[in-house]
Amino acid sequence: MGINFIADFGRIWSGGLPGSIDTDEWHQSAGAGIWIAPFQALVIAFDYTKSLNSGENGVPFVRFGFLF
Numbered sequence: 001m002g003i004n005f006i007a008d009f010g011r012i013w014s015g016g017l018p019g020s021i022d023t024d025e026w027h028q029s030a031g032a033g034i035w036i037a038p039f040q041a042l043v044i045a046f047d048y049t050k051s052l053n054s055g056e057n058g059v060p061f062v063r064f065g066f067l068f
Contacts, residue, residue, distance in 0.1 A: 001034070001035070001036050001037070002034070002035050003032065003033070003034055003035075004032065004033050004034075004035060004045065004047070005030075005031070005032050006029075006030060006031040006032065006033070006047060006049055007028075007029070007030050008027075008028070008029045008030070008049075009026060009027070009028050010026070010027055011023065011024070011025065011026050011027065012025075012027070027051065027053060027054075028051070028052040028053055029049050029050060029051045029052055030049065030050065030052055031047055031048050031049030031050060031058070032047070032048065033045055033046050033047030033048060034046055035066075042064060042065070043064065043065050043066055044062070044063075044064055045062065045063045045064075045066075046060070046061075046062055047060070047061055047062075047063070048060045048061075049061075
């Protein structure tokens with residue numbers, strides 16, 4: 001069992017596709033979560049992330065396994 005912290009910093013870029021949104025504004029988000037490894041056979045993580053520069057709602061998600 002453990003905890004994790006998430007941080008992201010990036011810019012929207014879609015390569016100039018028709019109807020795309022390109023901006024010079026940088027976006028930040030952060031979050032945290034917990035993970036468990038029952039029987040050391042599988043990792044299950046519960047995370048919650050939220051944008052730091054807008055009034056948008058946060059996003060909870062569940063994932064299986066680490067991302068690396």
